[in-house]
Amino acid sequence: MACHSLKRLCYSEVLILSNAKELLIEVRHGRLRTALVIDGRLVELNVEDEEHPSLIGNIYIGRVEKIVDTLNACFVDLGLQHKGFLALAEILPIGAKAISGDKVSKHLCEGDKVCVQVLRDAYEDKGPKLTTHLRLASRSIVLTPGVSSIKISHRISVSKKRSYLRGLPRELTSKKEGFIVRTAAQSNSEKEIIAQVESLKREYQIIKDRFCKSTTPTFIYGPPNGLIRTLRDRTPGDVSRIVIDDIQAYLEAKVYLEKEAPALMKRLIYHKGPQPLFFREELADDIDQALAASIVLPSGGSVKITETPALVAIDVNVAGTSKVRYEQSVLETNLEACAEITRQIRLRNLSGLLVVDFVSMKNNISKNKVLTTLKKLVRGDPEQIFVAGFTRFGLVEMTRKRSKPSLRASLGQSCLVCEGSGVALTARTHGFNVLDCLRLEGLSYQNQGLELRVSKTVASCLTGQLKVALDHLKAEQGVEIKISVDATLKDEFFDIIPFPLTKGGLNG
Structure with missing residues (x-):
């Protein structure tokens, strides 16, 4: 089987309710992920990892x-x-x-x-x-x-x-x-x-x-566990679906909602399909984008986001345009950027001082439109955001309440190759992603074993920190899994190779 890249995960069937808010809850041994999807787009992703639990509220x-x-x-x-x-x-x-x-x-x-x-x-x-x-x-x-x-x-x-x-x-x-x-x-x-x-x-x-x-x-x-905190603090009253992929978590949520929010009971759904919930709902691309340095806008422009210890710098760039429509094109790009910036701030959980460098506008009417649009859009963020307005140098300054680490800090670490300008996922994050891929591959090879070839770092994580999660997957899928170290593979790549089983079980 060809070498897999985690960035290639996708599927063709789209299951999206138009103009709806959906809360998707994925439960794994050692990790809980919750995703809020609005109008078919991922706007919020929270990761609760047992290795680094949040202390907020304790x-x-x-x-x-x-x-x-x-x-x-x-x-x-x-x-x-x-x-x-x-x-x-x-x-x-x-x-x-x-x-x-x-x-x-x-x-x-x-x-x-x-x-x-x-x-x-x-x-x-x-x-x-x-x-x-x-x-x-x-x-x-x-x-x-x-x-x-x-x-x-x-x-x-x-x-x-x-x-x-x-x-x-x-x-x-x-x-x-x-x-x-x-x-x-x-x-x-x-x-x-x-x-x-x-x-x-x-x-x-x-x-x-x-x-x-x-x-x-x-x-x-201490406050309740991550599941109950999500239902208590991060679930909109007008949510159309609350989908949970673990039966025990589903039953726990059912008991909580019956007591605290009976109106949401009919919207609670247990996902029991063979595919991982986030994979079925096509969230992989949105999650990859939330970790990328740059986001392409519909008009062809782009938004670049750089996290530093002191502030978050957001730079808006315009695609090539004629001089005749330049001012109008700049305004359209900046308005597009407003929507994407507010979404990315919430999705990436960016906080502290945020500085936005919009494409320069000469017209004060255009500046006011951009500022009014930005202020209107940030009202939908559950965290408090203050938009200070344009500075004398044409930058827009904002502040957002800091509570938890950003998504980048939760899932990754500074990339050593690009000297910190990018992000490299941690071995633990790669390990969870590999387990989801194994879950999918297991559906196609019910009567065979699977050999997983990974880097030494990811192999150590799967046989150490994530051993319980791996054993649970083996029991759940009824499949034998053998882990091999391949020194030629980087952490983000892996091979899954099926092999025949002997009557005694694992071959070799």
Whole structure:
């Protein structure tokens, strides 16, 4: 069999619901991937890897290890590899402003016991960002201890609905707690919302009890697993399908939705076909594109995205055009780029400072059209994006809330060949991709064994970190798989060669 390239994965049957939102959930031993598809295009991809789990939402009893007044912050020992970073603003009561000369050392001392929650995962050489302002979330309600206000999601625009929802939790709150009513509350009944409020209050009481009884550093509370977090936080209320490819995950999702979002029950589907879910839904090309340095626009122009430690640089280029229509062509290209840029920001989970270099426009009317379009499109992003506008040098500056690492950081590493300008997938990512290819090949060779020839790095990963996933695949497909190292193959390439089985099982 010819050498396979992971970039050649595709299939001809298109299964897309026009003008629909679909949530696709792929479950593997050691990894969970969720994809949000809107109008047939992948707009969001989240990867939950057991090797690098997200800590966002986790609550710890930490110990203040070092106070740095020059940073107006302190470092907190959580019992993890990296020390957490706790700034003064995350120590002061919500709404309180730091007075002149205020320092962390006036509020905390080294060695103090402190209850903190993770706001942002560690990345590069920076530890997780922490806060003392705890938040406990359900699908419709967020409990905010220490804050007495009731806030309503800005996405709930009907004034009568906002007034009604504002009154529901208020009846159940004490003076020292508040709530944020999330968008999903629109589809919940009063009984369901009250049940979620009471559940969150019970959880908070458990946290307070544990804080009093536990020593430092200690983990005392964590949000649900990746599947439930996806259903809770990343599932639109108007989703048309929620497709899950694992029966246990499907049953778990069914129990959760019955309790938290009954209206979504009829949209829950179990994918039990032989083909991998992401392969059947033709997501391979979109995922490859999300890791590429450049994206081609329909007009022939392009968008180049470069991630650096300080910022994300986005450069828009126009295809060749005549001088007669130049200004109009530039405007059309920039408007196309707006749609692709907002999609790629969300898909790649780009965050921090984003700087866009649109094709230069002389006409202020054109600039305003581009800026208005960009601001309108970013409203669909679940993360907060602020568009500052054009600078004096013609660049557009934006900021996006940083929480998890980017898709590139989750799946790959800087490419050594091009000195970091590109991205090379990790051996673990290649290993998962190979397992999906083996799953497909196994369908064609039911009564034969499969020899997998891979690089030494990928072979070590498959027989080490991913051995459980490989054994599960063997049992699921009922096929014998033999792994061989081929020194001539790079990590992204592999061979799958069928071989006959002897009566005793594996041949050779």
